[in-house]
Amino acid sequence: MDRLLTETFWIASISGGLRLATPLIYASIGETFSQRAGVLNIGLEGYMIVGSLTSLYVAVETGTLIGLLAGGIAGMLMALLMVALSVRLSANQVVVGFALTTLGIGLTGFVFRETTPTPQDARRVSRLSEIDIPGLSDVPFLGDAIFGNNWISWMGFALVPIAWWCSARTTFGLQVRAVGEDPDAAAARGVPVVRVRSLACLLSGFLGGVGGGALMLGQVGQFQPFLTANRGFIALIVIIMASWSVWGAAVGAFVFGFFEAFSSNLRNVVSGDVPTEALNAIPFLVALTILIIGARRARMPRGLGVNYVADR
Amino acid sequence: MADEPVVAETHDDVELEASGLERATIGASTSILAVLGALIVGGVILLVSGDSPFSAYGAMLDGAFGSKFAIGETLARSAPLVIVGAGAAVALRAGMVTIGAQGQVIVGAIGALLTAKLFDGAPSGLAIPAAAIGGALFGAAWALVPALLRAYLGVNEILSTLLFTEFAALLIEYLLNGPLKPPAAITPQSDAYPDNGVLGLVIDGTRFHIGVLVAPAVLLGLWWWIRSTVGFRYDLYGENPRLAESLGIPGRRVVLNSLLISGAAAGVVGWIQAAGLLQRLYLEIASEIGFFGLVVAFLGAARPAGILAASLLFGALQSGGLAMQSSEGIPASLSDVIQALILLGFAVRYAPQIASLLRRAARSFRLVPDRSSRASGSTPAAGSARGR
Numbered sequence: 001m002d003r004l005l006t007e008t009f010w011i012a013s014i015s016g017g018l019r020l021a022t023p024l025i026y027a028s029i030g031e032t033f034s035q036r037a038g039v040l041n042i043g044l045e046g047y048m049i050v051g052s053l054t055s056l057y058v059a060v061e062t063g064t065l066i067g068l069l070a071g072g073i074a075g076m077l078m079a080l081l082m083v084a085l086s087v088r089l090s091a092n093q094v095v096v097g098f099a100l101t102t103l104g105i106g107l108t109g110f111v112f113r114e115t116t117p118t119p120q121d122a123r124r125v126s127r128l129s130e131i132d133i134p135g136l137s138d139v140p141f142l143g144d145a146i147f148g149n150n151w152i153s154w155m156g157f158a159l160v161p162i163a164w165w166c167s168a169r170t171t172f173g174l175q176v177r178a179v180g181e182d183p184d185a186a187a188a189r190g191v192p193v194v195r196v197r198s199l200a201c202l203l204s205g206f207l208g209g210v211g212g213g214a215l216m217l218g219q220v221g222q223f224q225p226f227l228t229a230n231r232g233f234i235a236l237i238v239i240i241m242a243s244w245s246v247w248g249a250a251v252g253a254f255v256f257g258f259f260e261a262f263s264s265n266l267r268n269v270v271s272g273d274v275p276t277e278a279l280n281a282i283p284f285l286v287a288l289t290i291l292i293i294g295a296r297r298a299r300m301p302r303g304l305g306v307n308y309v310a311d312r
Numbered sequence: 313m314a315d316e317p318v319v320a321e322t323h324d325d326v327e328l329e330a331s332g333l334e335r336a337t338i339g340a341s342t343s344i345l346a347v348l349g350a351l352i353v354g355g356v357i358l359l360v361s362g363d364s365p366f367s368a369y370g371a372m373l374d375g376a377f378g379s380k381f382a383i384g385e386t387l388a389r390s391a392p393l394v395i396v397g398a399g400a401a402v403a404l405r406a407g408m409v410t411i412g413a414q415g416q417v418i419v420g421a422i423g424a425l426l427t428a429k430l431f432d433g434a435p436s437g438l439a440i441p442a443a444a445i446g447g448a449l450f451g452a453a454w455a456l457v458p459a460l461l462r463a464y465l466g467v468n469e470i471l472s473t474l475l476f477t478e479f480a481a482l483l484i485e486y487l488l489n490g491p492l493k494p495p496a497a498i499t500p501q502s503d504a505y506p507d508n509g510v511l512g513l514v515i516d517g518t519r520f521h522i523g524v525l526v527a528p529a530v531l532l533g534l535w536w537w538i539r540s541t542v543g544f545r546y547d548l549y550g551e552n553p554r555l556a557e558s559l560g561i562p563g564r565r566v567v568l569n570s571l572l573i574s575g576a577a578a579g580v581v582g583w584i585q586a587a588g589l590l591q592r593l594y595l596e597i598a599s600e601i602g603f604f605g606l607v608v609a610f611l612g613a614a615r616p617a618g619i620l621a622a623s624l625l626f627g628a629l630q631s632g633g634l635a636m637q638s639s640e641g642i643p644a645s646l647s648d649v650i651q652a653l654i655l656l657g658f659a660v661r662y663a664p665q666i667a668s669l670l671r672r673a674a675r676s677f678r679l680v681p682d683r684s685s686r687a688s689g690s691t692p693a694a695g696s697a698r699g700r
Contacts, residue, residue, distance in 0.1 A: 095610050098411075098655065099652045099655035106645045106649040109643060110361075114643060237470060288472065294465050
């Protein structure tokens with residue numbers, strides 16, 4: 001157990017946690033906007049996986065930034081289906097969401113296998129280097145634990161206050177909350193309900209796709225079918241725990257990421273004594289716990305999951 | 313907002329005024345349209361990737377219906393979908409959306425194998441039903457915690473059952489790499505299923521095993537359920553929980569039992585996969601049955617005939633897709649794409665009906681129970697009427 005108390009163990013868990021949290025931060029922030037507007041994207045998993053494959057294929061031809069943006073645009077195109085079918089045509093949000101998850105996993109699996117006849121043909125990107133913050137990165141412990149991230153992670157962290165500001169201080173943010181709480185009242189006040197909901201849903205698609213891109217370009221660097229492994233659903237759990245707050249979503253994403261890194265580091269410490277599978281269950285047990293806590297205290301947008309249809 | 317197209321509502325009005333026969337005709341023709349549309353989009357994807365849609369679909373059709381073996385394969389793939397779909401339908405009708413079947417199939421298979429080992433040497437007449445019950449109980453047990461959490465704490469069952477699927481995947485990974493793994497095996501797997509519990513083949517030279525025949529029995533069960541008094545109570549609760557509770561129907565018990573029934577159904581699937589199809593446990597024993605079982609329940613509007621039709625369609629697409637992959641070299645993921653597109657088509661085609669069926673599930677779509685609207689006095693019915 002002495003090995004558990006080493007500085008390197010905790011540095012690895014915290015820095016790994018921040019890295020693993022990055023895709024969840026992007027995805028959950030976008031989805032927070034969408035859910036606050038009343039649109040539930042069960043298809044977030046689909047946006048993420050399409051974003052991850054697209055970002056890889058574009059990044060190997062161009063560069064990381066363009067790849068990341070392409071991932072976002074691909075996710076947004078998936079969300080466009082959600083907008084067309086659910087926000088506009090009032091098709092059930094959960095059913096369309098499940099379909100988009102399946103579609104995303106199926107499409108990416110198809111494209112990956114068609115373009116990868118042999119394992120040698122698999123496209124790869126190399127790991128991004130960390131960006132040092134002068135001064136801070138040299139602080140003992142914290143420097144390595146918190147300030148050694150690649151730029152995709154830094155951008156994700158920077159997005160949190162920006163998203164909070166947009167949500168709390170702009171007209172768009174206010175409209176988003178209004179159409180999610182009470183679309184009828186919002187419409188009566190002249191808020192274009194369907195347009196605001198569509199924009200928020202597209203934002204979720206874009207940031208979900210960027211999140212998939214962050215997973216690909218910032219972490220794994222190589223595609224495999226079902227790469228996202230339910231991270232889209234984890235983002236949905238994080239949002240409940242956060243009670244639809246942007247800051248809370250970022251914290252929740254870090255909590256899950258931390259325990260993912262923690263359990264994988266623990267593997268080296270207790271190797272042989274505890275089955276690996278039990279350690280791998282830790283982050284999901286944490287997710288279950290935060291889901292339960294979230295359900296106890298959550299205050300959800302009142303119009304969530306209910307399509308808006310204008311009065312005849 | 314006057315310029316918003318409200319196709320769904322128009323559709324709804326048409327169907328409300330239509331007679332039964334007209335409604336069936338509308339239903340059948342729009343379903344066929346949805347399937348055709350999905351196949352056309354799939355064809356475009358094939359064209360873009362440089363494959364011939366005709367040879368691809370030809371290979372699919374051949375792999376789904378072209379021979380005795382192919383038909384057996386389609387049936388063997390449809391049966392689990394029917395059973396999981398029927399279980400999911402019971403939950404859907406009570407207003408619950410569970411995607412935990414995946415994990416419940418895995419745990420049901422483990423339960424069936426363990427029970428069968430316990431009854432090793434007993435007469436088959438005893439060992440087979442025992443394993444079936446073992447599978448069902450294990451499946452239901454895997455649904456118990458999410459069901460309790462939903463009934464007593466209002467924890468969203470979509471997400472909790474998803475997490476339990478993760479746990480089930482880790483559990484079988486552990487068992488098949490350790491305690492259940494035969495010493496000689498290289499890849500993760502269990503011992504062969506005990507002979508006295510094996511479900512034999514109905515037709516030799518195919519994988520059409522006796523377990524497939526459980527599917528029609530389960531459908532009959534669902535048919536009976538929908539018409540029974542208990543089933544009616546559960547429907548009523550799904551349709552309007554407040555009314556149901558004011559009539560003395562205990563909501564918590566409905567939530568709990570409907571999720572346990574769906575878990576048991578998935579557990580039975582674990583049993584037929586372990587005892588019939590594979591006769592051994594593998595990591596991939598549930599493949600994607602749990603997920604597509606729910607999809608089939610959506611497509612079939614939680615009714616027996618609809619579930620049967622949707623399961624046969626998806627079973628054919630899956631067995632055809634794999635055959636296409638081996639003969640034409642086109643990835644079987646295309647089947648997933650087509651199935652997803654069909655569901656999208658149905659989501660629109662069914663927008664009014666699915667919404668009315670799942671209006672019951674409105675509370676589930678909401679990730680947690682809606683305390684605020686209750687507090688402010690607006691009824692759930694008024695809220696969900698907007699969702700049609």
